[in-house]
Amino acid sequence: MSGVFGSKVKRKEDPRLITGQGTYTDDVKLPNLAHAAILRSPYAHAVIKRVDVSKALEHPSVLAVFTGKDIVQKIGPIPTAWLPPDSDIKTTAHYALAIDKVRYVGDGVAMVVADDLYAAKDALELITVEYEVLPAVVNQEAAMGKMAPVVHEDAPNNVAFHWQAGDATDEMFANAPVHVSHRFVQQRLIPNAMEPRSSVAQYNASTGSLTMWLTSQNPHIHRLLLSGILGLPEHHIRILAIDVGGGFGSKIACYPDEALVGFAAMELGVPVKWTEERRENFLVTTHGRDMILDVEVAGEADGTLTAIRVHNIANMGAYLSTAGPGVPTILFGLIVPGAYRFAHAKVDVYGVFTNTTPTDAYRGAGRPEATYVLERIVDLFALELGMDPVEVRRKNLIGADEFPYHTALGLEYDSGNYQQSLDKALGMVKYEEFRQEQEELRSQGRYIGIGCTTYVEICGLGPSQVAGAVGFQGGLWESSTVRVHPTGKVTVFTGASPHGQGEETTFAQIVGDRLGIPIDDVEIVHGDTDRIAMGWGTYGSRTTPVGGNALAIAVDRVIEKARKIAAHMLEASEAEVEFQNGIFYISGHESGTVRQVTFQEVVLQAYLAWNLPAGVEPGLEGHSFYDPVNFVYPFGSHFCMVEVDRETGEIAILRYVAVDDCGRVINPMIAEGQVHGGIAQGIGQALWEGAVYDDRGQLLTGTFMDYAMPKAHFFPEFETAFTETPAPQNLLGVKGIGETGTIASTPAVVNAVIDALRPFGVRDLDMPLTPEKVWQAMQKGSVSA
Amino acid sequence: MVLNMQFRYSFNHPRSVVWRHLQDEQVLQRTLPGCKRLQSRADGAFDAELGLDVGPIKGMFSGEVRLLEQVEPEHYRLLLLGSGKPGELHADSLVSLIETNAGTEIECAADIQVTGLLASVGQRVMGSVARMLLGRFFKNVDDDMKTNASLELPQ
Numbered sequence: 032m033s034g035v036f037g038s039k040v041k042r043k044e045d046p047r048l049i050t051g052q053g054t055y056t057d058d059v060k061l062p063n064l065a066h067a068a069i070l071r072s073p074y075a076h077a078v079i080k081r082v083d084v085s086k087a088l089e090h091p092s093v094l095a096v097f098t099g100k101d102i103v104q105k106i107g108p109i110p111t112a113w114l115p116p117d118s119d120i121k122t123t124a125h126y127a128l129a130i131d132k133v134r135y136v137g138d139g140v141a142m143v144v145a146d147d148l149y150a151a152k153d154a155l156e157l158i159t160v161e162y163e164v165l166p167a168v169v170n171q172e173a174a175m176g177k178m179a180p181v182v183h184e185d186a187p188n189n190v191a192f193h194w195q196a197g198d199a200t201d202e203m204f205a206n207a208p209v210h211v212s213h214r215f216v217q218q219r220l221i222p223n224a225m226e227p228r229s230s231v232a233q234y235n236a237s238t239g240s241l242t243m244w245l246t247s248q249n250p251h252i253h254r255l256l257l258s259g260i261l262g263l264p265e266h267h268i269r270i271l272a273i274d275v276g277g278g279f280g281s282k283i284a285c286y287p288d289e290a291l292v293g294f295a296a297m298e299l300g301v302p303v304k305w306t307e308e309r310r311e312n313f314l315v316t317t318h319g320r321d322m323i324l325d326v327e328v329a330g331e332a333d334g335t336l337t338a339i340r341v342h343n344i345a346n347m348g349a350y351l352s353t354a355g356p357g358v359p360t361i362l363f364g365l366i367v368p369g370a371y372r373f374a375h376a377k378v379d380v381y382g383v384f385t386n387t388t389p390t391d392a393y394r395g396a397g398r399p400e401a402t403y404v405l406e407r408i409v410d411l412f413a414l415e416l417g418m419d420p421v422e423v424r425r426k427n428l429i430g431a432d433e434f435p436y437h438t439a440l441g442l443e444y445d446s447g448n449y450q451q452s453l454d455k456a457l458g459m460v461k462y463e464e465f466r467q468e469q470e471e472l473r474s475q476g477r478y479i480g481i482g483c484t485t486y487v488e489i490c491g492l493g494p495s496q497v498a499g500a501v502g503f504q505g506g507l508w509e510s511s512t513v514r515v516h517p518t519g520k521v522t523v524f525t526g527a528s529p530h531g532q533g534e535e536t537t538f539a540q541i542v543g544d545r546l547g548i549p550i551d552d553v554e555i556v557h558g559d560t561d562r563i564a565m566g567w568g569t570y571g572s573r574t575t576p577v578g579g580n581a582l583a584i585a586v587d588r589v590i591e592k593a594r595k596i597a598a599h600m601l602e603a604s605e606a607e608v609e610f611q612n613g614i615f616y617i618s619g620h621e622s623g624t625v626r627q628v629t630f631q632e633v634v635l636q637a638y639l640a641w642n643l644p645a646g647v648e649p650g651l652e653g654h655s656f657y658d659p660v661n662f663v664y665p666f667g668s669h670f671c672m673v674e675v676d677r678e679t680g681e682i683a684i685l686r687y688v689a690v691d692d693c694g695r696v697i698n699p700m701i702a703e704g705q706v707h708g709g710i711a712q713g714i715g716q717a718l719w720e721g722a723v724y725d726d727r728g729q730l731l732t733g734t735f736m737d738y739a740m741p742k743a744h745f746f747p748e749f750e751t752a753f754t755e756t757p758a759p760q761n762l763l764g765v766k767g768i769g770e771t772g773t774i775a776s777t778p779a780v781v782n783a784v785i786d787a788l789r790p791f792g793v794r795d796l797d798m799p800l801t802p803e804k805v806w807q808a809m810q811k812g813s814v815s816a
Numbered sequence: 817m818v819l820n821m822q823f824r825y826s827f828n829h830p831r832s833v834v835w836r837h838l839q840d841e842q843v844l845q846r847t848l849p850g851c852k853r854l855q856s857r858a859d860g861a862f863d864a865e866l867g868l869d870v871g872p873i874k875g876m877f878s879g880e881v882r883l884l885e886q887v888e889p890e891h892y893r894l895l896l897l898g899s900g901k902p903g904e905l906h907a908d909s910l911v912s913l914i915e916t917n918a919g920t921e922i923e924c925a926a927d928i929q930v931t932g933l934l935a936s937v938g939q940r941v942m943g944s945v946a947r948m949l950l951g952r953f954f955k956n957v958d959d960d961m962k963t964n965a966s967l968e969l970p971q
Binding site for chain 2: 730733734
């Protein structure tokens, strides 16, 4: 219906999901279902001397036990699917079960399949593994040292790859009137989707086909990769990801565990289920971030920024996860100059193996890290000059009249109005008043601070030609099929695979808006490789800008054909027929006149086919395979206001203001929800979260007791607003909104805390900003204001 | 993770008596918390099975107990190596016996290393649990002395 695009429609999927009616992978129950459990290494680095499974096999419920040696000839290694070019990348073999060496705590050593879940877990205790423990290395910088333990023999100095981009030279920094440098640490984070990973596999030996239910953000990619691993032709594999309870990047990767489940179902001829325990999720589902970043900016005395360079040592963990190498390189590196007019930039990235859980995309994937170091160093630059950080930003932001803007690292920013966004946010914040209040409170011994981020994000991944050029082993276009049924109801098949982002609603809004039909007449089907031609999934805030535009094009193809039939029914030429609010009518006459026909009437004629125009086939379906010409670049301005408790070091978030621009907004409520979730995750990194290993590679933050998961009551009411600068290069004018909150909020919060701590001479603190750390910093500092 | 800890316990018994109890296989079997089995081996070590209960983690550990570097009646080294479903445990402690007016003071300095669940889940409670287990052990030995006076007689 007209007006449905841009309105706050409630999420269609929620009643199902919040009343326990969803179909998550672990909900799948099949006759004779067997259960798998995986024995995991307790050591971060050890040689496997001997594995004895004989006692486990004697357990009456156990159907099979597999070790690395049992499977090595039967299934292929787990591949890495992002190979940054010219980076000398070492894709060392990663077997689904370790064969002679384990490389992190959690590395799979054996899999038990039993007819009962508890028997499978009990049988794990009956397996004896003899290890020879080796020294482990956890820190990526230490791992590059000459004496460091070697994780993979074929990767000298543990360097997995070395990637560079940009042209900034030493002289640009050495000779700059203002030169600021600093080392920042992006701590390791654990994604913690609400639904742990799970997989159910059923093999039909008579047809040779394998059906797998999978917690997946990208079922077609998983089908492709599993086809290679399991040696089954692609058309004999069906992947189903019906309802998926969050991913945040952690369900992109192709994991050993899921491949083993498929293998076991084929080998044993019974359906097999495996569901991760929460503790396994902490231990073996990919982690995020973990980078050591040396950053430098050069600028003029008037506050103009001229060049930036970043040296990034990224911890890749024990193996290169599916998309892992793309995160600290392409997704991080290319956006380093951010929203500012840097003439030159340089990025130098080392990806390093360590004896830790593999890292991969985590909400924002590379872009939060880049935005963090940029927004933090801009604040340090402002401090160096004695300028207000907002003024430095205003001076350097790319102007609204400069788009499309070509960055120092070769990106073409599509559209933006950064100053307008900043002004809007400043208006909401009442910046000058806050600064006055800050002065007054300081004199009373109270410390409040304000921090901001003026970010630009690269998302809507992406043009396939670029995907190829940057080493992504796949395309990044998206497919859509719009099937109109004889009664005018519509089923949409999308290659995107939403898992919490609300596209069952927003995509229905796109269709309802264009066809002029109620959104309840539209069903969105996703996450089924048998029903959907092809797709590349949901990540990188691509679902709406790429999948949504594929859908809009497919809908328009439906309208195009329907118009031909309508013209025939109205005995008019196609050019005379207008379409609005679900009614085809003759130009010159408003709808409501006699010469009109409804969309539903046209659809019925398309199917009856009693009287179709010459050359028009029966049926009504629109298809599209849409490859975007460019990425999209959402942007915005976030402000955080905090108070630091002088006595305890505790941080109270007083206000959080977010102004985001994701182009045209389809559903403000869902867009706002995405921003809220993103901010919460970003603040989580700034203040609380952090995965900690001891020096022998034992994960010390392996439960929610020790890993601080943000909770709703930690946060104030977020104040959010949007500006709408349409994306110029796609039909819907939309950009992505799924990651902006995570990208913008972390530096805004840290900038605010450091601003509050200015009287103590604190220049920077490593995240998370725990009360103890903040308190120590205040004790060390001297009050100067 | 590695945990360093210190522990003290006072006995109202002479040092030689306390020493004999602490070195005795039967006493150890009765007093080691959660001890299901303790069997001496030819090499002087003991094969042991211990049921441990560390905060949220419960499980059987099998492994060995070694009494080393004994300097009677002053000090010895107690080595405990155990592995079980919750992970592995490696405790290396120096136990010193000091004569006091009241009897004997035990000083125990231990390095405890754990892996697996014990590390990821149990680390926050490890210190207090280790303290509790050591406390229970020495208390058991203390109680045992009262009921098994035979060991108090000079041998």
